[in-house]
Amino acid sequence: MDAEVIVPIGAFAMVAAIVCLPFYFKSKERRELQATLRVAIEKGQPVPPEVIEAMTRSVKTPPTRLRDLRTGVIWLAIGIGVALATYFGDFLEGDADFDGFGIACIPAVIGVAFIVLSFFNPNKEERV
Numbered sequence: 417m418d419a420e421v422i423v424p425i426g427a428f429a430m431v432a433a434i435v436c437l438p439f440y441f442k443s444k445e446r447r448e449l450q451a452t453l454r455v456a457i458e459k460g461q462p463v464p465p466e467v468i469e470a471m472t473r474s475v476k477t478p479p480t481r482l483r484d485l486r487t488g489v490i491w492l493a494i495g496i497g498v499a500l501a502t503y504f505g506d507f508l509e510g511d512a513d514f515d516g517f518g519i520a521c522i523p524a525v526i527g528v529a530f531i532v533l534s535f536f537n538p539n540k541e542e543r544v
Contacts, residue, residue, distance in 0.1 A: 495524025
């Protein structure tokens with residue numbers, strides 16, 4: 417095979433591995449923890465609170481207003497950063513086509529949507 421074929425295949429395989437392997441290892445860890453818990457229950461041993469805490473830690477909590485607001489601000493900042501990089505990059509080069517503003521609108525609009533959702537989210541952040 418030529419390098420023209422191997423390099424793109426390797427790049428896509430690397431991206432797939434980076435995305436899929438963490439899910440696989442987390443699932444494997446959860447299965448092993450459940451198996452250990454099952455054996456402990458079958459032998460009649462008490463379940464330590466640390467195990468219960470580890471099991472409940474993986475449960476995803478519903479989004480809160482504060483989390484939506486923070487996510488929205490981060491996405492909006494990314495959009496503004498891309499827009500500024502486009503503006504100053506094109507300004508310094510002198511071509512002034514500003515093509516990146518369209519790309520900058522995508523994260524900016526996502527950020528605005530999260531900020532708007534934070535006002536409508538009934539779940540408030542609870543302080544512990």
